[in-house]
Amino acid sequence: MQIVKPSEAVDLARNKRLLNRYRYIEYETLRILAAWLPATARMEYKLAMGRFLWEEAQHVQHLYQRLREVQTPAFRPPEDAALEKLMTEAIHAPDEGSLLAGLLRVIKPALLEAYRWHSQQTFANPDAPTLYALKHILLDEAEHVAWAEAEFAAQPVSDWERYLERLLAQAGGITGAEPRAEKPAPPATRKAFHTPMTAARDERFQILQRHWGDAEARRQSDAAARRLDEFENYSQEMLAAETVALIIHLSPNMPWGFVYDSARHCYDETRHCKLGIDWLWQHGLDHTAVPQNTRIYQWRSQFDAATQYCLLTRGNEAHAFPHRRRSLAQYTAAGDALSAQYVSYDMADERQHVAYGTKWLPELMAQNNIAMPVEDFIAETIALWQREYVSGDLTLRDEREEIS
Secondary structure (H helix, E strand, O other), X not given: OOOOOOOXXXXXXXXXXXXXXXXXXXXXXXXXXXXXXXXXXXXXXXXXXXXXXXXXXXXXXXXXXXXXXXXXXXXXXXXXXXXXXXHHHOOOOOOHHHHHHHHHXXXXXXXXXXXXXXXXXXXXXXXXXXXXHHHHHHHHHHHHHHXXXXXXXXXXXXXXXXXXXXXXXXXXXXXXXXXXXXXXXXOOOOOOOOOOOOOOOOOXXXXXXXXXXXXXXXXXXXXXXXXXXXXXXXXXXHHHHHHHHHHHHHOOXXXXXXXHHHHHHHHHHHHHHHHHHHHHHHOOOOHHHOXXXXXXXXXXXXXXXXXXXXXHHHHHHOOOHHHHHHHHXXXXXXXOHXXXXXXXXXXXXXXXXXXXXXXXXXXXXXXXXXXXXXXXXXXXXHHHHHXXXXXXXXXXXXXXXXXX
């Protein structure tokens, strides 16, 4: 019997191990981006991070679908302490620019190289589903790397990036097959990450210094003023994205399906923010002139993740449809196709967000040790939303303590 020696370097056992390493890196990158999104001040970075973390979710989903075909359970620890050290350290960047440079100029280029190598070294026909996944992941990763190359072209390699490079070398590279370096010492610039309880904005924006939720919204009698108010509010929907990102960060033990849906939810809200920015720009207006009511994020962030999720999905989003329908009818009647289309797409997204809330709230309640009927919890949370958000009384706990 003739024995043919395969030329491929990636057999099934190695394939499973590598796919799980890739999945771990992509998943942790998603969680790091979510954690940093509220803490990032520059709006352009926030918008990019919303897209990146959603695309990371697509990568994890591709890898998850392949992994569950070849191993049980599909998600496993990487069984490499050095790789885990790399990803647990990557969140402790000194600032938002360093964070993105570290992820997109150190880790992602190495991922690109590993994915290209893997695509050439696996068994093409037997492992065709892996090749399909990697082909589509590569498109996004190449764009992420190109974005960073352009954005940080004038920024020299920092001590933080060199630290991540050495941590990656300690892990034997993305595949774990390269010679392993010694454990590096962290640079003096390392800054321990703390959960962001306030939403950052850069110096271009004015922060609204008053209690205000929905109480003063859309009281204008003039149609043009109401329309302007609506799209200025769209330009602030980064606040919703930041809340979803915070919930992802606060919920490390939620099922993968929740993270996948929440990544889309977060991305949608960044796109709604961009929708408002684009509308203002097309009407000759500057979005940075719109005061930012970051108190909304700060108010929501003082509650547990389940309450935040319910406030957003069953409070803000579920109750927005009557107003949105009136706006859509008015814009359509006025022949304002741009505004009508923007509102129509927003409503399509928001319907999905309310469905996410219905689907995942019971599990979030369980994870946050809330032992009461779901409908009772929703009723209590909506009462809180009406009492404090709709009324405009966005009182913070520390302020309540000062008053008492």
